[in-house]
Ligand code: SF4
């Protein structure tokens with residue numbers, strides 16, 4: 001358990017080789033699709049194409065522009081700053097977007113003062129995700145024991161894991177187990193995982 005001397009107000013230190021991912025949401029108080037009350041981190045680049053998907057913005061691995069028509073007051077500011085001519089207006093159809101031209105510079109997001117245009121997807125390190133998740137918990141963060149679980153015991157031996165979690169601060173604990181134990185844990189939390197061979201791995 002962390003102590004009062006290790007506050008969460010600052011992101012934990014981490015190594016330069018800390019992995020990162022394209023995050024599109026971090027949700028508190030999730031009580032569906034698994035046991036307990038959890039903070040869930042949503043990553044872009046989902047390879048599944050479920051017909052009932054509630055988060056289609058998670059499919060594309062890149063940052064994307066979102067448009068909320070109900071919030072648009074058709075001021076035209078987005079068209080003024082867009083270098084690609086994505087935003088068009090006419091009397092019949094109102095504001096239309098030619099998304100095939102968008103190169104995701106997000107100048108229009110900065111220009112839009114109503115929140116009709118937003119960016120989804122931000123590259124975040126593990127440390128940044130942990131810091132944000134704990135920040136959302138406020139004072140209750142002091143009750144949290146952060147745990148990093150490896151699902152690759154063949155590569156992440158206890159020593160490798162200990163060296164890795166040391167990058168995040170003394171309050172972090174690393175866990176792994178036998179392949180059967182890891183599978184039991186993943187099944188209990190409804191986690192899907194698969195090993196992908198990388199030619200750059202040592
Ligand atoms: S800047 Fe925002 S509110 Fe104005 S037209 Fe563009 S999307 Fe609509």
Ligand code: SF4
Nearest residue numbers: 082102103105106108
């Ligand atoms: S993100 Fe950039 S290129 Fe895409 S619509 Fe906005 S201003 Fe134009």
